[in-house]
Amino acid sequence: MGLEDDAHQPQPISQLLADWANRDAGARDRLMPIVYEELRRLAHHYMRGEREAHTLQTTALVNEAYLRLAGIDGLQWRDRAHFFAMAATLMRRVLVDHARQRGRDKRGAGVSVMSLDEHAIAAAPAVDVVALDEALERLAAVDPQQSRVVELRFFAGLSVKETAEALGISTATVKRDWSTAKLWLYNELATR
């Protein structure tokens, strides 16, 4: 059985992260499934013994996945940014797949993904993740970096600074990309 048997892989993970930081593209591909599995496992873990559904910010999930995979002594800011960047892509995929599965016509009932603002849960409608995903894909066709900025900020909860670090661009650029993308995306999603 051994549910926890494969939970201890500090060596390969730290090594993969290091390789990846050194621009080893293969490392990223090998990491993805591990991280995906870890996110899944963590989500499961969070639910252990729970009877009620509840929401969890992706930031918390990704952060915990990182801590568990990289091990506490592997903590490095640069690795962390890289890790979050990758996790953002995964998160996006997971959330969008999930939302697709549930069917877009069922909006309102069983919305499984939302922009969770504790002060405005009632006021802010849930973000249509499928629409957001499609809009981001179109944006990526003309401005891949800008699309990525949104992905990191929204799907993995990276700060402006972390986003800048992960993408190797300045914080000023991140802020500009973010503010203009938000206006465009808001319009796109609002006028659908």
Add this chain to the structure above:
Amino acid sequence: MNTLNDWPRLKRVLEGALSREGADRESYLAEACGTDAMLRSRIDSLLAVEDRAGDFLETPAAVLLKPEVREDLSGRLIGTYQLMSRLGAGGMGDVYLAHDMKLDRPVALKVLSPAFAADRDRLRRFHQEARAASSLNHPHIVVVHDFGELDGRPYLVTEFIEGETLRDRLRKGRLPILDVIDIGVQIAGALAAAHARGLVHRDIKPDNIMVRPDGYAKVLDFGLAKLATGTQSSDGADAESHTQLGMVIGTPRYMSPEQARGLDLDARSDVWSLGVVLYEMATGGLPFAESTRDLPPQLLRIIGNATQTVRDHRYESAAGMLADLKHLQRETESGLAQRAGMFSPRKLALVAVLAVVLAALVSVPLMRANRPAAPTVVQKSVAVLPFENVSGDRGIDYLRLALADEITTALSSTPLLAVRPIASSRRFAGTETSPQEAGRQLRASGIVTGHFSLHDSELRVTVEAVEVHSNRLLWRDTIAAQATDAIALRDRLTSRIRDGLLPALGVRAPALLAGRPRNAEAYAAYLKSLAISTDPGPNGEAIAMLARASTIDPDHADTWAALGFRYYYEGQYGDGGSEAFRQSEAALKQALALDPSHIPAAVRLVVHQLDTGRLRDGFDNARRLVERRPDSGEARFALSLAFRYGGSLEDSARECEEAIVRDPTNPVPRTCSATFMQLGRYDRALDFVRLDSGSEWARLVTRWVYQRMGRRGAAREQLRQQSPGYPPGMVPASFYGFMARCLSGDAPAGSDRFSDEDVRTFLTARDSEPLYFFAGDLAYCGDSTAALRLLRETIPRNYCATSAIEKDPAFAAIRNRAEYNEVLDAARACRSQFREYVRAKTGPS
């Protein structure tokens, strides 16, 4: 049209517009768009949503997590059982209502996790045990009909009880007292029968008790806990099997201390669990709910007897508990049982019983730390500086410390972060020290600080985290709340810390922060009390505020802890006496019941125990604290104290060094100077005194060090600066004259003597340690008789460090006295017993 046409240009102009405002923006747009009306209209439509898009996407995505869905097997036929509907899904498996086709009766069928099938021997033992319990034919034990296996998943078939679990019942609130007693009698009866046959349930909790609508109760799942947790070996195999099965059996809340530690279990473990269940039924599970006051003291006594930490002090089996419950049932039904609320003199007794119950409840989470745990590597340390009040309103100055204190508490909730105690950083209040300088002084890698201001009635708090070595801003956030709503402010602050600050520091947020305040008035009183001095007068005011706050909001751990400290000072330096100490202990225990990870409260409780001769309890608690939070300097200090009181000075010194490494500026470990004095390491003793330099306490201890170093003149100078009468109540009025004559050489050795009454004044000290050091003064200055009387008193009080008189030069003059050898022998015996105890507890190493 495609809204992304010519996006680079659109984006550039949009960026330009966003960086400008008002007329400036207008003129910029006019120029940038020129005659391109299409571009201008596209830009305008994007800018039109500027306000509405402000918060859009700003909060990262969240996922909705759902309980794992196991395949619903309803409709399937398993053997002769037709599964009708799923009744529930629990950690161990799913329960179905099934129909027994052969015997034509309803049954409950529980499908277990396939993990349970892994160990065939264990599965067989479970079958035996479940059958044995079932064969007792006890009316309150669920009957087991059959066992089987479905696709590798073991299942068991039991009688079907139409009702709900006690857990479901408790969700609707606490039970009427008659029902509590009634269910208690039924379950105790079931357990008594099982215990008589040597069967232990091991997992008594509301989830395992079925209650029919008519109040008839039955115990479920005998033997299952053992199957799940493995054998009752104490060699750590338990913890292993927990993880293998991927679940923890038994909620810590109901686990007896010995169970949490993975020791052998017997009937008394079930007694404990039933005690906790009774408590939960009676109170709804909230310790110190107002409603506790209405409970019959007899019931509280039964719960108290059931939940004694030391199992020898509990009922031997459920039989004794059953007898007491039945007795109470008869009295209650005949209206004889006293209700505590009606008898005010009983309240004291009630509080005492409650303290026992709580002490028992508290010990569970602490004990859990006894399991071998993975070593924690602390990577980051952080200090929270007092906040700056940038409003002109002095009335909210108290928030400078209060905010820092709240954030310190919130950050301390994770063991992955070393948080400098507020005692270390409060001296930076109102100073111009830069965060970096403060960080260096406090040896913290990160600094959290900020400011607050008042806008109309809204309080705005800005919190920043700065990395010390790079001066990089790691995180910043502004939280606003109505100034009158301190709780909303705290909640927002806490959630931002969890979701923002902790991740920014690279630390995972803990599961939950305990002991949240619920009442605004009480919370405001608590916050204000933080800024009040500990001098006797103001301290009394703080006690009054906190006592009231704790009545209004009895669930706020920090209020109880603060009250515990205040009462301690009241006892030590005020007129509170032993009553204040008692109040202090009770308040600290309540704080720990609400928040078992409250380190300052736990440390203070250790101090209490050592002060009053409860050496082993003090040591046990200190050791658990260190195991639980090895990163905490204060926890190390508590252990150093326990080792010193036990006479293990080298161990004490080691823990003192561990404490100071973790909290270099926290004044709390100052009394480590005693350890180093007793070891003859005077320079190191002075280092620890300096943690609290300038205080009356420091002058006293510095004098003691100098006397031992033979520096009589320097000692005299310390004495000259000391306020006469310090420490209050501990020394007779004639003491300072005596010391002054002695240190100036005006009195020939041995000519000065204390009266019996003076000696009795020394002996009134609650803490045994001062007796040792004042005895040193007396011996040094020639009153050997009084010195020996003080020393002798330390022995029954379990102050084994008195064995240090052998080497401590302060006692050179009394070594020729016959009583000296008696005291030394007794102190050595005290020390060896303690060492024996420590060895037994910690194993050879």
